[in-house]
Amino acid sequence: MVEKIFSVSKDKNPSEWFTEIIKTAELADVRYGVKGFLVFQPWSVESMEKMYVYLEKNLKARGHKKYWFPTVIPEKNFTLESDHVEGFIPEVFWVTGAGNEKFDEKLALRPTSETAFYSMFSTWIRSYKDLPFKTYQRANVFRYDTKATRPFLRDREFHWIETHCAFATEKDAYDNVIGDMMTTKEVVFDIYGVPTLVFKRPQWDKFPGADNTYGADAITPSGRVVQQPSTHMLGRNFSKPFGVTFTDENEKEQLAYLTCYGPCVSRMFASVVLTHGDDKGLKFPFEIAPLQVIIVPILADKEPKVLKAAEKIKAKLEAENISVEIDNSDKRPGEKYYYWEMKGVPLRIEVGPRDIAKDKALLFRRDTEKKKEVSIKTIVKEVITNGEDLSKNLKKIAETNFKGIIKDCKSIAEVKKIVGKGIARVSFCSCNLDGEKCATKIEKETGGEIRGTRIDVNEKASGKCIVCGKEAKEIIYVAKSY
Amino acid sequence: MVEKIFSVSKDKNPSEWFTEIIKTAELADVRYGVKGFLVFQPWSVESMEKMYVYLEKNLKARGHKKYWFPTVIPEKNFTLESDHVEGFIPEVFWVTGAGNEKFDEKLALRPTSETAFYSMFSTWIRSYKDLPFKTYQRANVFRYDTKATRPFLRDREFHWIETHCAFATEKDAYDNVIGDMMTTKEVVFDIYGVPTLVFKRPQWDKFPGADNTYGADAITPSGRVVQQPSTHMLGRNFSKPFGVTFTDENEKEQLAYLTCYGPCVSRMFASVVLTHGDDKGLKFPFEIAPLQVIIVPILADKEPKVLKAAEKIKAKLEAENISVEIDNSDKRPGEKYYYWEMKGVPLRIEVGPRDIAKDKALLFRRDTEKKKEVSIKTIVKEVITNGEDLSKNLKKIAETNFKGIIKDCKSIAEVKKIVGKGIARVSFCSCNLDGEKCATKIEKETGGEIRGTRIDVNEKASGKCIVCGKEAKEIIYVAKSY
Incomplete structure (x- = not known):
């Protein structure tokens, strides 16, 4: 008998379940010693890195170019747009000096980078031929949130992408806002398997400095929402103080329309955990699983033949860019199964002496919890097909849970x-x-x-x-x- | 006639040439407004992203697990190891408050993360069975360097990887130091094509808190060196103040041996530029080129047939994960050639109406500056073979330049x-x-x-x-x- 993993059922108390799984699955360590600052551990990092890959690929296909901007923003830039500064000032961490020196002008740790990007836009954008000008960066940002911090959901340093774009017309800008919302759908639902609703936020809840804010909310099975990427129609509010202008086709100087979009990967990861997990632990869509396949060799007598077969399967899968490991530890097979199910590995392959004799292995799926015999010869194809099918199934379950909510x-x-x-x-x-x-x-x-x-x-x-x-x-x- | 790109020859004045190429090729913008903080532009970012991929793959194969640590380090952790604090304190940026609040304890913007990692190592490592414990993170770090800043070479915020590892014995730790030096060779020379020498640094030049520092230097054709990744044998200097201990096989408590390694990608990128570039501009090894292939359609009469052929070639190459673009602008072909050679794109494909009729295209190599006719049918193979060969050739040239130095x-x-x-x-x-x-x-x-x-x-x-x-x-x- 194995002990119960969580003190509560996910259905009964999803908040407490979430807190426990962060620790049990080693997603992050909250004991770093600075409130709201997490140490993200390999199991969440590997998944979030894959989440980034899909997001960046989508943004690049839509014409965004990647930049790395400084982490600090000079106070005078930060305070140029009055609504923006008013909204963010209470949450800004300040760098006031270095070594023993105190700076004349303090530096903001970026809570978001509008004021960094647009100060450069004004030097880069000259003519209507430069537009649209579409950029993004992957970055960590800092907010001294005064509400209670919650790992992944509300940290004081978090990991996101921010896009910043300039357009000649309001229509082009609005089309891009809709494009952002499509990106959210194509990535958050199609890949991460998290259903969302898309809203225009009320005027009193918009981004400081925006004309309008549009945002998606993920629906968790418990009926609560998790805020997903927002996109902001900034109009010409920032172009004016930052001087983001261009010469139009009639050689007249015009202010550009700006938009920005901020998918927060560490928070989206929380939605993945809350949407798909169950009382046995995590469940990951195949595409964003930190580890896609675990091989458990059944070594009643530590047969080298079995380990060799496992290594061979591993090599075959790796050649297809599938992430795979062999659990070669001293634990009993049952303990290993239990552990890797808790960790949410989509597929498990079990190989024992009798299986090898028949050139067979067992393939277990985390979603259906069913095992089936497969031929080692066609195992790559089996893994790919079952991986894809598992992702589809997780999406279907998420949509079903979501009905009637x-x-x-x-x-x-x-x-x-x-x-x-x-x-x-x-x-x-x-x-x-x-x-x-x-x-x-x-x-x-x-x-x-x-x-x-x-x-x-x-x-x-x-x-x-x-x-x-x-x-x-x-x-x-x-x-x-x- | 096209105008001269650089005001100086690279051989005569590599420093000035380097300054000019950063601007001309749009590698980074120095006009951000905070001394030593750069805006890295897409052309360098895409190359550095590829450099990271090779580095991370190598480190993972050697057993390092990836973490994301906080950017800030509490002052009391930062000051635990006395040599370390003495060495770094003059260079530390301090976060002293947020909003209108002043912190009781200030936070260091990490100049390096020993004191962040080892405070967690002490809670994670319990027994000899946990060792070796090998970690890394990709991070941006901050140093208030008092020497003159130089883009990519000496910035106040730079982009690197840091590995932090714990071992049971000094021998294991030293073997890992040697492993780090092998990583440097396998990545910096084999992939980036930059020849290096490997040194043990003098005692007065070691990392603050280390027993010994080992480091590689890249040799540029001009005979100057660029410091490459360093690896530090920390011995038990940090284990003691941070309590990084483990129970050995005899159930005795022991201090762990620690090592760390810090490949600075933004500086390694500078070596790539300085090693391979020439008076026409950048040259990139195929593997780390921001763009691997540029297609120039020769459209004397804007034939849709030609553009279609170009699109077809592009799709073929993209299917093999080769990065490729079509230059469809209004510039003359000669101008396009000149521009993409300056940008260092390894291969150029020219297709015109006459070529298509024969199912042929021209393939130009940036290293040899030679063109040859290739069949469109076998163009993927030609691109891969010539790309590999170009990388080999750049390495050979670099080694030759380096002889007698x-x-x-x-x-x-x-x-x-x-x-x-x-x-x-x-x-x-x-x-x-x-x-x-x-x-x-x-x-x-x-x-x-x-x-x-x-x-x-x-x-x-x-x-x-x-x-x-x-x-x-x-x-x-x-x-x-x-």
């Missing part, structure tokens, strides 16, 4: 009943600033947050706002978030 | 004549601390630096120290460095 609510009391285990959909007066009072009331009384209005479906408001009773101009969604 | 010198006057255009080899009293006075004399009078004693060849000292005339115990090398 949205409930129409007619009153604050009904919303209160839903949030925490589902998402409430309600008629609402307005997502412009004049609706903020009603929003605050909902949030205060229900503990949920207003996520905004959907842009991935067409919804027409009708009836009255559930708070003030005025004519409803929007349909909004309310949910608890991690 | 080391000169035996019998006096300080002779050393003075050599350094700047070559490397002086001299008999020397001692690389222990008692030799520092003689070393200072050489450095002051010649402008060269003592690089140390070779560990990649067996050299026996004889005769007398060229400074003090005492018995020579070592053969040392003196060179100017970038």
Whole structure:
């Protein structure tokens, strides 16, 4: 008998389950000694590195070029756009000196890099021929978040990608915002297997310095949401103070339209864990598993023949760029199975003396928990097919869990009943600033947050706002978030 | 006629040539506004990303696991090892607060991460069974260098890998140091094509907190050296203050032996540029070229047939993971050739209407500057073969340039004549601390630096120290460095 892995069931208490799995699966160590700063361990790092690969490939295909910008931003650049500085100043870490020297001007540890990129855009962009100008960087950013920190979900240093783009027209800029939302879909759902809803955020919840903010929310089986990449229509708010101008076809100087997009990989990793995991541990889609295949040799008598067969299978899979290891430890096979299932390895291959005699092996799938006999000759094909099928299956399960999670609510009391285990959909007066009072009331009384209005479906408001009773101009969604 | 690209010849003034090529080829922008902080542009970033891939693959094959550690280190950890703190304190950037809050304990922006890793090693390592414990991270680090900053060569934020490893015995630790030096050879020479010499550094030039420092120097054609990855035998200097202990096979508690290794990718990139470039611009080995193939369609009459053929070739190459672009701009073919040669693209394919009719194309090589006709049918094979051959050829040229660059010198006057255009080899009293006075004399009078004693060849000292005339115990090398 093996002991129970988690003190709680994921269904009953997903928050506590998440805290425990971070430790048990060695995803990150919270004992570093600086609040909100994590040591990310190899098991999460390898998966997040693969998540980055898909994200970067998608962005490059859309024409973004990769830069490495400095981690620090001079105070005077940081404070050029007034809404931006007001929104971020409380969260900025400051570098005030070096050695024994105190700087005349302090440096911000980037909480985001608009003010770094756009100061350079103004020197790089000259003419309409330079547009669109599409950039990105993979970076770690720093925010002195005053809310409770939570590993992967809300750290004070986190790992993301930020894109920064300039366009000649508002339409081009808006098309790019939609492109960003497509990237989210193509990567977060198609590859990571995490279903999302896409919102336009209310005016009181937009990015400091933006005209509008659009963002995706991942839906976890428990009915809570995890904020996914946001994309911001910055309009010309930053172009003006930073001087991002271009000469148009009529040789007239114009301000460029800017957009930015910030997929946070460490937080998306949390959604992957929360979406797919179960009471036995992690589950990873094949494409982003830190390890795709584990081989367990059944060595009743430590036969070198068995180990040799395992090595041969490993070499075959590695030749196809599949990540694979052999568990050669002294543990019993049952313990090994248990361990690697907890770690979420998609496929396990068991080889023993009797299997080899028949040129066979057993292939176990983490999603279905089923084993089947396969021929060693065709094992690469089997692994690829089953890997792809496992990813599809995880997506299907995630979509199924997700059905019925949205409930129409007619009153604050009904919303209160839903949030925490589902998402409430309600008629609402307005997502412009004049609706903020009603929003605050909902949030205060229900503990949920207003996520905004959907842009991935067409919804027409009708009836009255559930708070003030005025004519409803929007349909909004309310949910608890991690 | 095209204008001259550089105001100086690389042979005559490699320093100025290097400064100019950074701007001309858009490798990095120095106008960010914080001294020593660069904006790395796509052309260098894509090459450095590829350099990282080879380095990480090699380290993983040697058993290193990848971590992401925080960028900040609490002051109390940073100051635990006394030599280390003394050596680094003058160069540390300090984060002293966030928002409007001032911290009780300030945070160091990591100049290197020994004190971050070893504080965690002490909680992770328990028994001899946990050893060897081999880790690495890819990271940006910060040093408030007081010497003149130089893009790529000496920045205040730079991009590197650092490995940190723990061992049960001094022998295991030393074997790992040798392994690090092999990694340097296998990556820096075999892939990047940069010849190196490997030294044990003098005692007065070792890493703060180390017993010994070993390091490679790249030799540029001009006879100057560029410091390459160093590896440090830390012995048990850090294990003691950080409590990195393990229970040995006899259940006795022991201090672990630690080593670390720090290949600086942004500086290695500078060596690649300085080693292979010429008066026409950059040259990249095929494996680490930001772009491997450029296709120039010859469109006298903008024939769609030609463009289609180019697209087809592109698709074929991309299917083999070769990076390729079509230059579809309005420039004349000659201008395009000139531009992409300056950018160092290894191979160029020219296709015109007459070529297509014969199912042929022209293949140009940046190293030999020769064109040959190839069949479009076999173009993938041609590109791969010529790419490999180009890399080999660049290595051969680098090795040839490098011959005769080391000169035996019998006096300080002779050393003075050599350094700047070559490397002086001299008999020397001692690389222990008692030799520092003689070393200072050489450095002051010649402008060269003592690089140390070779560990990649067996050299026996004889005769007398060229400074003090005492018995020579070592053969040392003196060179100017970038």
